[in-house]
Amino acid sequence: MSDAIVDGWCARIRDCAAREAPVAIVGGGSKAFYGHRVDGETLDTREHAGIVDYEPTELVVTARAGTPLADLETALAAERQMLAFEPPHFAEGATLGGTVAAGLSGPRRPYSGAVRDLVLGIRVIDGHGRHLAFGGRVMKNVAGFDVSRLMTGAQGTLGVITEVSLKCLPRPAAETTRVFECPADDAIRRVNEWSGHPLPLSATCYVDGRLAVRLSGAAPAVEAAARKLGGDAMPDADTFWRSVRDHAHRFFERGSGEVLWRLSVKSTAPFTDFDGVQLVEWGGALRWVRGASPALDAARLRAFAASHGGHATLFRGGNGRDGIFHPLAPAVMTLHRSLKEAFDPVRVLNRGRMYAGF
Amino acid sequence: MLDPTVHRSLAAVLPAASLLTAPEDTKPYECDGLTLYRERPAAVVLPDTEAQVVDVLKLCHLARVPVVARGAGTSLSGGALPNAQGVVLSLAKFRRILSIDPLARTAVVQPGVRNLAISEAAAAFGLYYAPDPSSQIACSIGGNVAENAGGVHCLKYGLTVHNVRKLRAVLIDGEIVELGGDALDSAGYDLLALITGSEGLLAVITEITVKLLPKPQCARVALAAFDDLEKAGAAVGAVIAAGIIPAGLEMMDQPATRAVEDFVHADYPLDAAAVLLVESDGVNEEVAAEMDEIKRVLTESGATSIRVSKDEAQRLLFWSGRKAAFPAVGRISPDYYCIDGTIPRRALPRVLSAIEAWSVEYGLRCANVFHAGDGNLHPLILFDANVEGESAKAVAFGDRILGLCIEVGGTVTGEHGVGVEKLKTMCEQFGTEELAAFLRIKGAFDPQGLLNPGKAVPTLARCAEFGRMRVHAGELRHPDIPRF
Numbered sequence: 001m002s003d004a005i006v007d008g009w010c011a012r013i014r015d016c017a018a019r020e021a022p023v024a025i026v027g028g029g030s031k032a033f034y035g036h037r038v039d040g041e042t043l044d045t046r047e048h049a050g051i052v053d054y055e056p057t058e059l060v061v062t063a064r065a066g067t068p069l070a071d072l073e074t075a076l077a078a079e080r081q082m083l084a085f086e087p088p089h090f091a092e093g094a095t096l097g098g099t100v101a102a103g104l105s106g107p108r109r110p111y112s113g114a115v116r117d118l119v120l121g122i123r124v125i126d127g128h129g130r131h132l133a134f135g136g137r138v139m140k141n142v143a144g145f146d147v148s149r150l151m152t153g154a155q156g157t158l159g160v161i162t163e164v165s166l167k168c169l170p171r172p173a174a175e176t177t178r179v180f181e182c183p184a185d186d187a188i189r190r191v192n193e194w195s196g197h198p199l200p201l202s203a204t205c206y207v208d209g210r211l212a213v214r215l216s217g218a219a220p221a222v223e224a225a226a227r228k229l230g231g232d233a234m235p236d237a238d239t240f241w242r243s244v245r246d247h248a249h250r251f252f253e254r255g256s257g258e259v260l261w262r263l264s265v266k267s268t269a270p271f272t273d274f275d276g277v278q279l280v281e282w283g284g285a286l287r288w289v290r291g292a293s294p295a296l297d298a299a300r301l302r303a304f305a306a307s308h309g310g311h312a313t314l315f316r317g318g319n320g321r322d323g324i325f326h327p328l329a330p331a332v333m334t335l336h337r338s339l340k341e342a343f344d345p346v347r348v349l350n351r352g353r354m355y356a357g358f
Numbered sequence: 359m360l361d362p363t364v365h366r367s368l369a370a371v372l373p374a375a376s377l378l379t380a381p382e383d384t385k386p387y388e389c390d391g392l393t394l395y396r397e398r399p400a401a402v403v404l405p406d407t408e409a410q411v412v413d414v415l416k417l418c419h420l421a422r423v424p425v426v427a428r429g430a431g432t433s434l435s436g437g438a439l440p441n442a443q444g445v446v447l448s449l450a451k452f453r454r455i456l457s458i459d460p461l462a463r464t465a466v467v468q469p470g471v472r473n474l475a476i477s478e479a480a481a482a483f484g485l486y487y488a489p490d491p492s493s494q495i496a497c498s499i500g501g502n503v504a505e506n507a508g509g510v511h512c513l514k515y516g517l518t519v520h521n522v523r524k525l526r527a528v529l530i531d532g533e534i535v536e537l538g539g540d541a542l543d544s545a546g547y548d549l550l551a552l553i554t555g556s557e558g559l560l561a562v563i564t565e566i567t568v569k570l571l572p573k574p575q576c577a578r579v580a581l582a583a584f585d586d587l588e589k590a591g592a593a594v595g596a597v598i599a600a601g602i603i604p605a606g607l608e609m610m611d612q613p614a615t616r617a618v619e620d621f622v623h624a625d626y627p628l629d630a631a632a633v634l635l636v637e638s639d640g641v642n643e644e645v646a647a648e649m650d651e652i653k654r655v656l657t658e659s660g661a662t663s664i665r666v667s668k669d670e671a672q673r674l675l676f677w678s679g680r681k682a683a684f685p686a687v688g689r690i691s692p693d694y695y696c697i698d699g700t701i702p703r704r705a706l707p708r709v710l711s712a713i714e715a716w717s718v719e720y721g722l723r724c725a726n727v728f729h730a731g732d733g734n735l736h737p738l739i740l741f742d743a744n745v746e747g748e749s750a751k752a753v754a755f756g757d758r759i760l761g762l763c764i765e766v767g768g769t770v771t772g773e774h775g776v777g778v779e780k781l782k783t784m785c786e787q788f789g790t791e792e793l794a795a796f797l798r799i800k801g802a803f804d805p806q807g808l809l810n811p812g813k814a815v816p817t818l819a820r821c822a823e824f825g826r827m828r829v830h831a832g833e834l835r836h837p838d839i840p841r842f
Contacts, residue, residue, distance in 0.1 A: 138767070
């Protein structure tokens with residue numbers, strides 16, 4: 001049945017390639033706000049769903065792209081395991097395929113890895129309608145180029161993801177969150193210092209003048225670390241971290257005309273005021289900036305991110321015309337075009353989603 | 359023999375001592391850690407600067423001369439095997455640690471820096487570089503990136519790809535690119551991951567930013583003996599099922615245990631069919647709690663004895679046997695062939711009993727060391743190259759093990775890379791469409807196929823020669839793809 005679905009998609013993509021008709025890949029639509037708008041015939045991945053293989057003691061799960069993220073997480077939770085990159089859902093209905101294609105990770109990312117770190121294998125349909133398998137279902141595998149990670153975060157521009165194998169990890173036995181009132185630059189300095197010590201950190205978030213630090217691990221270790229760090233206990237911390245992960249936190253409510261920028265920078269980059277409000281995650285390495293569109297100057301944000309080893313993305317509220325993703329260096333852009341050519345020369349798949357032409 | 363024009367142009371951009379062409383000078387480069395394969399290069403260049411690397415690549419690109427980048431030459435898959443018509447580009451002079459940022463926990467290093475030297479330099483800040491391939495005292499970080507090297511701690515701390523932030527690399531046409539960044543992700547495609555493990559086929563790396571981790575406050579290792587290999591394998595699954603990700607989880611069979619015990623006297627139980635090493639690291643409280651749980655699980659899994667290291671000296675002693683496994687086996691056999699494949703752990707009993715049966719069939723002894731936590735198997739096939747036919751038998755034995763790795767859902771290389779060694783088995787693991795996709799990626803970076811040609815990805819023609827072609831739907835669908 002499922003094979004028939006994939007075969008059908010392959011045939012459709014071949015047909016679209018022959019007609020040079022673009023295809024817009026969609027899953028749950030939870031990240032429709034992200035990236036440039038794609039025009040084309042819709043290919044809905046949700047009909048290809050379900051867990052293919054899950055062996056908890058192997059720490060590997062394989063599931064079809066249309067599998068709802070929530071279902072996958074429930075299956076892992078039943079075995080006291082989790083997707084350690086703490087994937088953002090953003091809205092109900094988020095799928096595994098969309099999660100991997102978007103390449104976005106949640107609060108646990110600096111400590112347990114990003115989605116790209118946990119992807120072990122992938123199956124994709126390229127722009128010729130060929131169904132290809134890369135990587136595998138084992139933890140260590142260096143056979144062939146790492147196409148699984150190349151596809152992760154490529155937003156469907158190099159292939160339609162049909163199936164993914166991911167490393168999963170045990171859920172921590174205990175978790176607690178400590179809160180500290182402090183100025184922003186102090187918060188950034190502190191989290192960087194703490195990250196240099198063997199502490200069981202699993203998330204940090206600075207918002208509204210307060211720094212929240214999550215500790216995860218064996219109960220005695222979490223308790224000892226909490227005593228060492230001090231601060232106040234946060235009640236109902238799970239709800240807080242979920243709200244940060246999914247952008248349900250008040251901070252992410254945009255007023256009319258407001259945009260949200262995502263600045264991924266070196267963790268020690270100084271706190272800088274951009275005429276907007278900020279939420280700082282990932283031990284200082286991720287800065288969300290919300291503000292009125294004209295006041296938040298794109299050039300200034302991009303220059304800041306670049307000068308601190310990173311990049312800036314107009315995450316929400318763009319006008320759909322200006323660039324969303326950080327411009328690439330010319331030589332790197334050339335490689336991107338060559339890779340697009342290698343996988344999807346007719347430029348059928350999600351054309352223009354990332355950069356002009358792909 | 360290098361074309362005289364190319365020789366002159368190389369001599370014009372390099373100091374005299376950095377260009378070697380005399381046979382006695384190029385001979386040391388004829389092989390890497392996989393000595394079964396040897397080839398004398400036309401020339402060896404040892405640039406001092408990135409500008410010289412750019413010049414060399416531009417010249418070779420123009421003259422269409424193959425270039426094989428080389429680090430410390432410790433590859434076990436022939437990744438640095440020279441090309442007879444080509445230039446070996448040694449990064450040996452790129453051995454400076456450029457900076458360490460203790461607050462951001464990163465180090466910027468040149469590719470020729472030894473793996474262990476990074477941790478030694480970072481120790482002053484209470485930090486270290488996590489991946490620790492067994493050759494870490496000798497292997498270079500550039501080679502580690504090219505091969506996506508692993509080590510005994512990768513179940514918990516990841517492979518090289520998980521521990522590199524940024525690369526500076528030179529493309530075959532001399533263009534410099536920076537991939538990744540100082541942030542935790544970068545714009546566009548994940549080219550950092552694509553270059554990592556690309557075995558020198560896509561670019562020459564000139565600078566690497568690695569992530570450093572805080573040194574664990576404490577580490578302890580349990581040494582457990584089992585009277586049955588299968589029980590030991592089940593114990594590994596039980597540890598993980600208990601929600602523990604050990605810092606290291608290694609298994610050795612009896613031939614391996616006996617070889618190392620004779621060599622390092624680590625006090626390993628010689629009567630055990632299998633020995634497990636299970637390490638816990640972290641803060642003191644975490645290690646104490648985890649070690650209690652590990653002991654409980656190992657006991658329930660039928661361990662006949664369990665000893666937990668009492669101090670750092672004993673921990674290192676327990677590890678010394680595992681870390682010395684290769685040289686120890688080298689002592690009991692004139693030659694050995696180290697196989698590297700990964701399997702889903704549940705297939706372990708089947709794979710080990712097949713290896714045992716083949717060992718009898720080929721009349722070659724085999725010692726097994728196993729990164730049990732992540733399913734990475736290293737059978738060491740013992741042979742004597744001076745005995746007519748034994749080398750060929752060892753290779754045939756190894757290929758059969760790798761074939762079985764594929765059959766049970768694993769891979770032909772977990773951490774050593776494909777190099778020249780596994781071209782044949784790559785034809786079995788991947789279909790022609792996937793191999794063609796790899797070749798198109800190669801073409802996207804290096805259209806003329808000059809960087810490390812003939813490695814890592816077999817051409818479809820090569821697979822046909824091997825008689826190992828896996829053809830979809832009974833026909834070769836893309837005869838038009840480029841072949842190098």
